[in-house]
Amino acid sequence: MKKLVLAVVTVAAVLAAALIPSGPPVQAANGGFGSAVSAIKQLSWQTNSSVNALATAGNVVYAGGLFTRIRQPGKAAGQGEAVRTYVAAFNRTTGAPLAFAPKLNGAVWAIATSPDAKWVVIGGDFTTVNGIKRNHIAMFSVATGRLVSAWDASVATRVKAIAIFGNSVFFGGSFGRVDNTVRNHLAAVRLIQGDLLPWNPNADDDVYAIDLSDNGTRVFVGGPFTKINGKDHYSLAMVDNGRGNAFAFPAAAAIPKPTIGCTTRVKDIDTLGTKVFVSNGGDGGGCYDGVLAADVATGKLLWQNKCLGATEAIKAIGNWVYKGSHAHNCSSSGAFGDGTGTHYLLVESGIDGKIGPWFPNTDANPNSTTQVGPLAFASGGNDLWVGGDFLHVNGKVQQGLTRFTNAAGGAAPAAPKVPTVSTAVTNQVSVSFKDSYDLDNLTLTYNVFRGSTNISSQKFTTYYWQPRKTITVVDKGVKRGQSVSYHVEIHDGRNIMKGPAIAVKVK
Structure with a gap:
């Protein structure tokens, strides 16, 4: 990735100036952010342990995992909790829990919803649902939240992945038999009837x-x-x-x-x-x-x-393409190297795979069984739900589950500091300031003001992990003996951050 260089420009030149290094495509920040969702965490309930799987059906989000409790936003562990044994449902718009609360006797590792949003299928380690025998896979009605009693496919061991298309439910895991028929790690059943289909890729290890x-x-x-x-x-x-x-x-x-x-x-x-x-x-x-x-x-x-x-x-x-990882070195793709921390949440361009403009972050629970941070994503098209073993999101308490949306605004740029000025040359002032960064934009507009007059407008592309760079603007529109002040404003397409001013007398 090309580094930004020191920019020294005159007032006449700055209006057209732009220094944009090679890198990922940057979309216009019409909503104040550059990708499909902003980096601002929206309200949602939490879990008391890892979320392994997520899926959406209309305005419902299903979460499954190792958790046995959910709790209110912002609350510490043990406060404001409600019982949910390994699976829960939430309102996609508000992040609040729904009444859906089946009782399982084992963890959930996979969830899928039918394209018509009528059915949800879960898979995992459980063998009973509400006291009824269900070996590692079960189906519920989205409308009623009830277990589908006639749908009783039986899988020998863990179901780890599920996908639904048409009238078929495809699933994979560690099993070797389904309905007492050999199916090594992959199988399919009919969505409505639940009976075994001929589909049999016969994998030799887990899926x-x-x-x-x-x-x-x-x-x-x-x-x-x-x-x-x-x-x-x-x-x-x-x-x-x-x-x-x-x-x-x-x-x-x-x-x-x-x-x-x-x-x-x-x-x-x-x-x-x-x-x-x-x-x-x-x-x-x-x-x-x-x-x-x-x-x-x-x-x-x-x-x-x-x-x-x-x-x-x-x-x-x-x-x-949003990714949940514990990325620590993306230098091979022209982005950050080791030593910049762990970047648990990132976005890549679907066109070329380069790192794009989205940098919220989580941590990873050191006491969890996985200790990796984000583990599952789901989207209804205008949002991104994230599940995992994390304890914090963007530095705030938020365990196991969070969400991001396309609500206008996005993260604001880091506020500019007071610029430095120099009057070493007669009848002109050099104004220098550091570039900034934004957690859901790459290209920012930097406006330099003399009083209320905008004397410079430039666009620069920067990443928050880069060392801050110095930008210098030379103001030749002043005269000796004149007292003036300068400040910098940074604009990301919606949010404007105004820095403090500095006064100077022109020599």
């Missing part, structure tokens, strides 16, 4: 992720497996929706095979339009942890981002 193309003809699966139907398909495969036969998938070759020092596996998959996005997490120093994009129809690799720090969750919204 962590599953999603379908928008037209339902391609099923994408990922995890630590090495074979599909006895043939080599390491960690990522594209199969048909009938029998589960694998298609050629050239992009899968971008995922390195295991070595003594590195084992990487697919953690999440999300499709949107003509693209499928795939995230990985690796064990070992420098092991592949990034995100790739491929063509849904051909499987051709479109781009690959190789940030280090396992990517646990991804969600595509428009031309943006």
Whole structure:
């Protein structure tokens, strides 16, 4: 990424000046932010432990995980709590909980909703729901919140991933049998009837992720497996929706095979339009942890981002791919290097994979079983719900669950400080100030005022992890003996931050 350089300009030149380094595409910040959602955390309830899975159905958000309680926004653990055993539902608009509160006897690892928003299917470690036998998978009515009594598919062990298309529910996990029939790690049942379908890709190890193309003809699966139907398909495969036969998938070759020092596996998959996005997490120093994009129809690799720090969750919204990870080094993609901290929440351009303008952050609960931060995403199109093992969001208490929206405004730029001035040259003043940053914009407008007169307007693209750079404007519109004052204002498209003024007498 090209560094900003010291800019020294005259008043005549600054009106057209712009210094924008190469980098990701920057959308106009019409709502005060550059990507699909802002970096401002909106109100939502919390959980007392990890959220592993999220899904939306209309104005309802479903969350599943290891939690047994939910609590009010801003409250500390143990305060303002309500019982929810491993699964809960929330109002997408307000973040408040709904009455949906089935009693499970084990954790939830996967949730999917039907495209018509009528049904929600959960999977995990549980074997009973409300005291009724349900082996690792269950379906509920979105309208009533009730368990569908006639839908009783039985899975031998954990269900880790679910996707629904048409009248089929596709799922993966650690199991070897479904309804007492051999199904190794992947299976499908009918949505309404719950009976087993012929779909049988026969993976040789666990499946962590599953999603379908928008037209339902391609099923994408990922995890630590090495074979599909006895043939080599390491960690990522594209199969048909009938029998589960694998298609050629050239992009899968971008995922390195295991070595003594590195084992990487697919953690999440999300499709949107003509693209499928795939995230990985690796064990070992420098092991592949990034995100790739491929063509849904051909499987051709479109781009690959190789940030280090396992990517646990991804969600595509428009031309943006949001990622939940513990990224600590994205220097290979022209962004931050080691030593800038852990960037748990990021966005990448869906066009080329470069880091985009969205930098809220979480932490990771050191006492959790996962200790990685964000673990799951869901979106209704104009928002992003984030679940995980975190304790804080943007420095404020918010455990397990949070949300971001496209409400206008976004994060404001960091306020400018008082500029420095120099009158070393007769009949002119040099005004110097540091650039700023914004957590949901890259390009900011810097306006320099002499009193109430705008003498300079420039645009610069900056990232908050970069060292702050000095910008100098030379004002030649003054005369010797004149007393003037200068201040800087920074504009992100909606928010304006005004800095303090400094007075000076022109020499």
